[in-house]
Amino acid sequence: MTRNVSRIREHDLRSVWENEERDFTQWLTENIDLLASELGIEIEDARAEEAVGDFSADIVAREMNTGETVVIENQYNRTDHDHLGKLLTYSSGKNAGFTMWLAEEFRPEHRSVLEWLNETGPKGAKFFAIRPRIVSIGGSEERGFEFEIVVEPNEWEREVSxxxxxxxxxxxxxxxxxxxxxxxxxxxxxxxxxxxxxxxxxxxxxxxxxxxxxxxxxxxxxxxxxxxxxxxxxxxxxxxxxxxxxxxxxxxxxxxxxxxxxxxxxxxxxxxxxxxxxxxxxxxxxxxxxxxxxxxxxxxxxxxxxxxxxxxxxxxx
Known part of the structure; x- marks a missing residue:
């Protein structure tokens, strides 16, 4: 029996969360366990708009098993140098063990920066590039959500060799x-x-x-x-x-x-x-x-x- 197969369509995050700071960041803070589950870790005590000097990180949390600080920077659209600078500023200011950049599209040069940091950056610091995706099947109005890991630390699957x-x-x-x-x-x-x-x-x-x-x-x-x-x-x-x-x-x-x-x-x-x-x-x-x-x-x-x-x-x- 032949089954009909439909194409998956991808949608902008704004189709579900109109505003990145007010809507998406707040939703992710309240549903941080979904991101934690994707990475296979435990994240707790997530706080939105946490002060870092004169600036505010989108989300700061804690990884439960290690006690390390988690810093998350969200960005709609394609990555840019401004958000990269913010990400590194917040990560340094919080001495983060986990640094996560969530964006809809990563420029190759920004992916390379995160890969380089995982290779040569501070000992024990882990950098991730993650695409949050909104998808639907065919002409359906229903929306699905998933995370796509674009960059992760070397040997992350085993943590260390x-x-x-x-x-x-x-x-x-x-x-x-x-x-x-x-x-x-x-x-x-x-x-x-x-x-x-x-x-x-x-x-x-x-x-x-x-x-x-x-x-x-x-x-x-x-x-x-x-x-x-x-x-x-x-x-x-x-x-x-x-x-x-x-x-x-x-x-x-x-x-x-x-x-x-x-x-x-x-x-x-x-x-x-x-x-x-x-x-x-x-x-x-x-x-x-x-x-x-x-x-x-x-x-x-x-x-x-x-x-x-x-x-x-x-x-x-």
């Missing part, structure tokens, strides 16, 4: 890569993150500064946890105390005892379900790693089911 990682770092990356794959099968709508060579992997719990995570700790132990560290210390304490008052109900529902940890040295707190280990991650057998992944998927699934409604209620207070 495995050859430069220690055995411990490679073990963390391999473990969490398998964990991400397993958890995305359990929850198909959960978007995949890009694991780094770190002892933990976290993702948003629905409130800025509050995140779910898998982590290896001294002991040794592996835990599923809720980590609370908002930009407001009092707010963090309020969230922890509100959940602590429901400790009996939470633990009864989960069927386990949790560790409720205040971390005054970090001005944060943590609620975790630990699993003791026989050794560090580099000492675990393949069977032990497989068991931990299965355990981590089950425990995190239960954690999300239990804590998300409670956090949602707190977020609406």
């Amino acid at each position: 495995n050859e430069s990682l220690s055995d411990l770092e490679q073990s963390y990356r391999q473990f969490f890569t398998a964990m991400v794959e397993a958890y995305s099968q359990r929850r198909p709508n959960w978007y995949k993150l890009k694991p780094g060579p770190r002892s933990y992997l976290t993702f948003s719990a629905g409130i800025s500064g509050v995140r779910f995570g898998w982590a290896f700790h001294q002991g040794p132990e592996f835990s599923v946890e809720l980590y609370i560290s908002t930009s407001d210390k009092e707010r963090s304490e309020e969230i922890f105390e509100a959940l602590k008052r429901e400790q009996a109900d939470i633990e009864s529902s989960l069927g386990v005892e949790l560790a409720w940890e205040r971390l005054p040295e970090k001005q944060a707190s943590r609620i975790k379900q630990p699993e003791d280990l026989d050794g560090t991650i580099t000492e675990l057998t393949a069977d032990q790693r497989d068991y931990l992944i299965d355990w981590g998927v089950d425990a995190m699934d239960d954690f999300q089911e239990e804590f998300e409604p409670r956090l949602s209620a707190l977020g609406s207070d």
Whole structure:
């Protein structure tokens, strides 16, 4: 059977968001998780028109897993030198770990600048060129939206080459890569993150500064946890105390005892379900790693089911 195939039509961003600053930037700030999902990272605490000296960056945010600053410069139409200058000024002023230029069309010379910065720029700084696209099929009036990555850091898919990682770092990356794959099968709508060579992997719990995570700790132990560290210390304490008052109900529902940890040295707190280990991650057998992944998927699934409604209620207070 032959099916009709229609052409995809591309539309200006103005066909949906009339004004770049007032409409598109505001929409992206409120929907920053869509951009984060495309890149496989976690972005939180997005703020529009953030002051940088005498100027204002379109969006400044934070990457949750690394704590690095994210600077985003939006531009309608084709890129120009003026916006490039702004982008570099804001990135420098905020000491950004992630710098993102969103535009409808990138001049070749501007693409080359970002590629050059990824090659020779400040150590650890990552530069992206991203096209936000509005599309429709055939003559349809419905609009679709997507991001097209035009420039990204070298080795972004792997973050750094495995050859430069220690055995411990490679073990963390391999473990969490398998964990991400397993958890995305359990929850198909959960978007995949890009694991780094770190002892933990976290993702948003629905409130800025509050995140779910898998982590290896001294002991040794592996835990599923809720980590609370908002930009407001009092707010963090309020969230922890509100959940602590429901400790009996939470633990009864989960069927386990949790560790409720205040971390005054970090001005944060943590609620975790630990699993003791026989050794560090580099000492675990393949069977032990497989068991931990299965355990981590089950425990995190239960954690999300239990804590998300409670956090949602707190977020609406």
